[in-house]
Amino acid sequence: MEFDQALRYLGNFGRYQILLYLILNIIASIFTRLQLIGMVFVSYTPKPYYCTPPEGFFVNETVPVFLDQGTEMYDSCHMYVVQDGEVTENVTRCQFGWDFETVHGEQSVVTDFDLVCDDAILAKVSVSLFMTGILVGSVTSGQLADIYGRKPIMFISLIGEALSGLGMALAWNYYVFVIFWFLLGFFEQGLMNCGIVMIMEMFAPEKRTFAGSICAIFRGIGDIIVSPIAYGLPNWRHYELLVSLICLLMLPAWWFIPESARWLVSRGRVEEADKILTKIADFNNIPVPTSSFLTSRPQELSEEVVPLRTPQQQPDKDAIYKPVPAPRKQLGPSRHGHHGLSGHQSSTKIAHQKFIPPASSAQSIEKHSLLDIFKSRVLLVNFLIMGYCWFVIGTVYFGLSLYSAELTGNVYFNVFLLCLVEVPAYVVAYFMMRWIGRRITLSVSISIAGVFCVLTACVPDETSDGKDISALEVTLATIGKFSLTIVIAIMYVFSPELFPTYIRNVGIGACSCFARIGGIIAPFVLHLNKFSEYLPLNIFGILSLIAGILSLYLPETRNKPLPESIQDCERQGHSSLCSSKRHRLESFNSQSSDKAKPDAI
Structure with a gap:
């Protein structure tokens, strides 16, 4: 399936x-x-910040002040030159680092490495x-x-x-x-x-x-x-x-x-993917199909017609198969007096052969x-x-x-x-x-x-x-x-x-x-x-x-299967703004035919 x-x-x-x-x-x-x-x-960057004054001086003594929309602000990148213990009128760039005014004592790479001004x-x-x-x-x-x-x-x-x-x-x-x-x-x-x-x-x-x-x-x-x-x-x-x-x-x-089991399937590692799905089923106390999750026909998941193993039973390591349709006729009549398999038998008795990986198999990885x-x-x-x-x-x-x-x-x-x-x-x-x-x-x-x-x-x-x-x-x-x-x-x-x-x-x-x-x-x-x-x-x-x-x-993808191949993406096409009704109908028919295949992955 x-x-x-x-x-x-x-x-x-x-x-x-x-x-x-x-x-x-x-x-x-x-x-x-x-x-x-x-x-x-x-x-x-905490703000405001200004030049750290030399030892023995205060900010209001060594940092220039300017007006910003009527408010006095300290210059962030310049200070007065201090020479022989006196503050001069000459201005230079900050010489001793910066002081940052913080609300909660914030420290960042900006404050640690002085990433301000130049x-x-x-x-x-x-x-x-x-x-x-x-x-x-x-x-x-x-x-x-x-x-x-x-x-x-x-x-x-x-x-x-x-x-x-x-x-x-x-x-x-x-x-x-x-x-x-x-x-x-x-x-x-x-x-x-x-x-x-x-x-x-x-x-x-x-x-x-x-x-x-x-x-x-x-x-x-x-x-x-x-x-x-x-x-x-x-x-x-x-x-x-x-x-x-x-x-x-x-x-x-x-x-x-x-x-990812889906990834494993796309790489042709189907047995590993099936083991993961079996593990999930056992953990959730869900009966496991006697054959394989990835190769069983949809009707095999019906509890009324499928023989199931208990979670305690170990799966057969050779139980990964690809179903082959059962023959339409029998050599002798059925117990109902008709040739061919009964409805119950036709839904559960399936011939098998070894599983063949999908197109995206190991050969094309x-x-x-x-x-x-x-x-x-x-x-x-x-x-x-x-x-x-x-x-x-x-x-x-x-x-x-x-x-x-x-x-x-x-x-x-x-x-x-x-x-x-x-x-x-x-x-x-x-x-x-x-x-x-x-x-x-x-x-x-x-x-x-x-x-x-x-x-x-x-x-x-x-x-x-x-x-x-x-x-x-x-x-x-x-x-x-x-x-x-x-x-x-x-x-x-x-x-x-x-x-x-x-x-x-x-x-x-x-x-x-x-x-x-x-x-x-x-x-x-x-x-x-x-x-x-x-x-x-x-x-x-x-x-x-x-x-x-x-x-x-872009195409609309709501409630549509995840595309497994480039051909699936092609069928998605573009949005209805640039797709004809015929194209959308063909895409729908193509998707329907793919779902009908018994060995689809």
């Missing part, structure tokens, strides 16, 4: 699946978000190098996971993330720090990609929307707890130590988490790579559109996350508020994907995010008569983040549904590369506020609106 039929028989959300689902989400969703959103506090760009560079690590990890981990499996690459990434975080916490200078932060990004993406793909490959099509949405809620929970942890550990080194040690506590999960995308025009166009959408998400999401530290008010509250809206956004995304579908929900949500980015850029901190309206700016930014979070939830469900199984992980990794390129340039887009405070958010808005238009040309 088909793989998705086996998943339905096992119940999708049985006891084993729920436990595995929770563990994978803790590792791939929550842990990775602690590092990803934690970058806001790691690279945070070196302020180095703080932006460090964030970009972190994103570059994620970019490299997207390419590398995706390809490795499609070749060697999801499970080993995920756990190698888990160990690498923990060790890189410990290296960051012990870094003694800026250059050592950025090396470990790059490595952290590299391993984090492997952890996230493999975990998400394993989760999506656990479920049949009708359950993937629900599973993906709950997975997104776990990511939202990870985002929410970042601010409380950072508030309790205002020193960034202590924060990194805690998060890294927590990662190491999950290593025993290796002995519980199996390899080495031939599959990201280059397969270029073999299909439909797959290539969908990939490019998804890549652009991921680029916009990376640019705008990380841009808004970093921008939250610049909003008026308490940095912990602002980050917490912008993360808090993510959980209800994920819930809304689930119902929108279920009722409306992926394509329209994506287009509408990313367009709304773009509109509110533009509106946020146009709102001043105060009115012409001096009335403070900064709360309006925070509100508009929060609505934009809400809409963008819906987009992220959709993309994590939508993206795996557009790639065939044997290049799904590398396809997701490639799409993630576009997001990381956006994350790399996001700090520098925000740096443009030195030229115009309206420029960064307007750029975010325009990029989002373009993505909203392009996403309308």
